[in-house]
Amino acid sequence: MTVIAEGYNAFETNKTATGTIKYLKDPAAVMGLIKSGKLADHILLVRGGTTTFLAPALTMGAIGVITMSGAPESHLGILSREFQIPCVMTANLTSSSSRYEVGSADTAHFEEIIAELDGKSVTLDCSDHETGRVVLNG
Numbered sequence: 001m002t003v004i005a006e007g008y009n010a011f012e013t014n015k016t017a018t019g020t021i022k023y024l025k026d027p028a029a030v031m032g033l034i035k036s037g038k039l040a041d042h043i044l045l046v047r048g049g050t051t052t053f054l055a056p057a058l059t060m061g062a063i064g065v066i067t068m069s070g071a072p073e074s075h076l077g078i079l080s081r082e083f084q085i086p087c088v089m090t091a092n093l094t095s096s097s098s099r100y101e102v103g104s105a106d107t108a109h110f111e112e113i114i115a116e117l118d119g120k121s122v123t124l125d126c127s128d129h130e131t132g133r134v135v136l137n138g
Helices: 027-036 052-059 075-083 108-117
Strands: 002-009 017-023 042-046 064-067 087-093 121-125 131-136
Touching: 002 064, 002 108, 017 064, 017 108, 027 052, 042 052, 042 108, 052 075, 064 075, 075 087, 087 108, 087 131
Parallel strands: 017 042, 042 064, 064 087
Antiparallel strands: 002 087, 002 131, 017 121, 121 131
16 A cells, blocks of 8 residues: 555545546636546545635535645535545645645645646545545555
């Protein structure tokens, strides 16, 4: 089992989510994925826990979410619990020392995570009370 990223677990669950990570940068990307009919094939990667434009995907069958900032008490943490969608928040790459800093305007941390995770086949493990893990498949 290779853990490639980990972060806060939005809620403890034995339910896993397996799919290909898809970075969604804006509402148009969310709507495009929904319209493609392939929403259930993807773990959704977004920048923050307050990314409200992801809400339509959550109601339409999203299987898992990874955020690069935010806490379980944020908008996506609350919605993921409500819809029982595994969610790893403020994910950090296990291969990097870069960490999200509240209030930082530096985008390098986010760009590194997107470059490393987007397109990877993974399983979200949210069985630990505090830590959610992104496990590489294969």
